[in-house]
Amino acid sequence: MTGKKERTREHILKASYALFAKKGFKQVTMKDVCEAANMSRGGLYSHFSGTDQLFEALLEKITEKDAMDFQGKIEKGMAAAEILEEALKLMEEEMRHPEDSLSMAMYEYAEEAGSDVMQRLNRSSEKRWKKLILYGIENGEFQAVDADEIVNMILFSYQGVRMWSRIIPVKQKTVHSIAQNIKRQLRGERK
Amino acid sequence: MTGKKERTREHILKASYALFAKKGFKQVTMKDVCEAANMSRGGLYSHFSGTDQLFEALLEKITEKDAMDFQGKIEKGMAAAEILEEALKLMEEEMRHPEDSLSMAMYEYAEEAGSDVMQRLNRSSEKRWKKLILYGIENGEFQAVDADEIVNMILFSYQGVRMWSRIIPVKQKTVHSIAQNIKRQLRGERK
DNA sequence: ATGAAAATCGACACGCGTGTCGAAAAGGAG
DNA sequence: CTCCTTTTCGACACGCGTGTCGATTTTCAT
Numbered sequence: 454m455t456g457k458k459e460r461t462r463e464h465i466l467k468a469s470y471a472l473f474a475k476k477g478f479k480q481v482t483m484k485d486v487c488e489a490a491n492m493s494r495g496g497l498y499s500h501f502s503g504t505d506q507l508f509e510a511l512l513e514k515i516t517e518k519d520a521m522d523f524q525g526k527i528e529k530g531m532a533a534a535e536i537l538e539e540a541l542k543l544m545e546e547e548m549r550h551p552e553d554s555l556s557m558a559m560y561e562y563a564e565e566a567g568s569d570v571m572q573r574l575n576r577s578s579e580k581r582w583k584k585l586i587l588y589g590i591e592n593g594e595f596q597a598v599d600a601d602e603i604v605n606m607i608l609f610s611y612q613g614v615r616m617w618s619r620i621i622p623v624k625q626k627t628v629h630s631i632a633q634n635i636k637r638q639l640r641g642e643r644k
Numbered sequence: 645m646t647g648k649k650e651r652t653r654e655h656i657l658k659a660s661y662a663l664f665a666k667k668g669f670k671q672v673t674m675k676d677v678c679e680a681a682n683m684s685r686g687g688l689y690s691h692f693s694g695t696d697q698l699f700e701a702l703l704e705k706i707t708e709k710d711a712m713d714f715q716g717k718i719e720k721g722m723a724a725a726e727i728l729e730e731a732l733k734l735m736e737e738e739m740r741h742p743e744d745s746l747s748m749a750m751y752e753y754a755e756e757a758g759s760d761v762m763q764r765l766n767r768s769s770e771k772r773w774k775k776l777i778l779y780g781i782e783n784g785e786f787q788a789v790d791a792d793e794i795v796n797m798i799l800f801s802y803q804g805v806r807m808w809s810r811i812i813p814v815k816q817k818t819v820h821s822i823a824q825n826i827k828r829q830l831r832g833e834r835k
Numbered sequence: 836a837t838g839a840a841a842a843t844c845g846a847c848a849c850g851c852g853t854g855t856c857g858a859a860a861a862g863g864a865g
Numbered sequence: 866c867t868c869c870t871t872t873t874c875g876a877c878a879c880g881c882g883t884g885t886c887g888a889t890t891t892t893c894a895t
Contacts, residue, residue, distance in 0.1 A: 456862095494874085631800070
C-alpha cells in the first residue's frame with residue numbers, strides 16, 4: 454500500500470524522462486509534462502513545483518541507480534579491464550541513441566540553474582572512474598599514469614561526443630577510436 | 645558613405661555578439677538586443693526579423709573571417725606544425741574565457757533551428773583541418789595516419805571541453821594534455 | 836536648403852506558459 | 866459502508882516576449 458502520492462510521483466517521473474531526453478530541459482513545460490502524464494496542471498503542481506524540481510528528482514533517481522555500478526563489480530572481483538570495456542561499450546551504445554539520453558537536458562539545466570548540481574554530479578563521476586583506474590593499477594592491469602588526467606580526458610571526450618552527436622552525425626568509427634585511445638593510454642601502450 | 649542601414653546593422657551585430665556569448669542563444673530576446681544596441685523594438689525588427697536571423701548573420705560574419713586562416717598561412721609557407729601549434733594555442737585561450745565564445749549559443753541554436761547550419765559549419769571546419777593535416781603529411785611533418793579520424797577527434801574533444809568548461813571548472817592541465825595528445829598522434833609518436 | 840525616401844519609434848494586440856485556489860472527486864482506515 | 870483526509874481538477878489572473886503598424890524623425894541627393 455505505497456500510497457497514491459508515491460505512485461503518481463513515479464508515474465510523472467517516468468513520463469517526464471522521455472520528454473527531457475527528447476527535447477532537452479528548457480523546451481519542456483509543465484504543460485507538456487501533465488499532458489504526457491495524463492493529468493491536470495493543478496494535480497501536477499501538487500507534486501512538483503516546476504520543471505527544475507522535477508528534473509532534479511529525475512537526476513537523483515537516475516544517478517543513485519548507477520552509483521553502485523563500478524563498486525559492485527569491483528567487489529565481485531571482476532577485472533578492471535573488463536569493467537572498463539563494459540563501461541565503454543555502454544557509452545558507445547548511448548551515443549548511438551542520443552535521443553534517449555539526458556545529456557543535453559543536463560547541460561541546459563546546468564546552464565540555467567547554476568552549476569552546483571552539475572559539479573556535484575561530475576565530481577561523483579570522477580570519483581567512480583578514479584577508483585576503477587586505481588583498482589586497475591593495483592592489479593597491474595593499468596599503467597600508473599596520472600589517474601586524474603585520464604579520468605578528465607575520458608569524461609570530457611565522451612561528454613563532447615555525446616552532446617554533439619545529437620546535432621552532427623558521428624561516425625561509429627570515430628566513437629570507437631576514441632575508446633581505443635582511452636584503452637591504449639590506460640594500458641600504457643607505446644604503439 | 646556606407647549607408648546608415650549598413651552601419652546600424654554592424655552596430656547591432658557587435659552588440660548582440662556579447663549577449664549571445666554571455667547568455668547562449670535561447671536566453672537572448674529581441675528586447676535584450678534592442679536594449680544592448682540602444683534602439684527600439686521597431687527599429688531592430690526592420691533589420692532582423694528575429695533572433696534566428698540575427699544569429700545566422702553573426703555566424704556568417706564570424707566564420708568567413710577565420711575561413712581564410714589556415715589557407716593563408718599555408719600559402720605563406722608556414723610549417724604545418726607551427727600552424728597547428730598556433731591553432732591549439734588559440735583554442736586553449738578560448739577555453740580560458742568560455743564566456744566570450746559562441747560555442748554554447750551555437751549548440752542551442754543548432755538544437756532549435758535544426759542541424760543544417762551546424763552541419764555545414766562543421767563540414768567546413770573539417771575541411772580546413774584536413775587540408776592542414778594533409779599539408780603536414782606532404783611535408784613529412786606529420787605521419788600518414790587516418791586524417792579524417794584525427795580531425796574528428798580534434799573537433800569533438802575541443803567542442804566537449806569548450807562547452808563543459810562553461811559549467812564545470814576545467815583544469816589548465818587537462819586542456820593542455822588534450823592538446824599534447826593531439827600533437828603526439830599527429831607526429832605518430834609512440835611514447 | 837529642401838523634399839522624397841529611408842529609418843526609427845513606441846503603443847498595441849496577441850499567444851503562451853506560469854502558479855494559485857476553491858470546489859469536486861477519490862482514497863482508505865475504522 | 867462512512868466519513869475525514871488526501872488528491873485532483875480546470876478556470877483565473879498574471880508576466881513576458883513577440884511581431885506589426887501608422888506616425889514621426891532622420892538621411893542624403895540635388
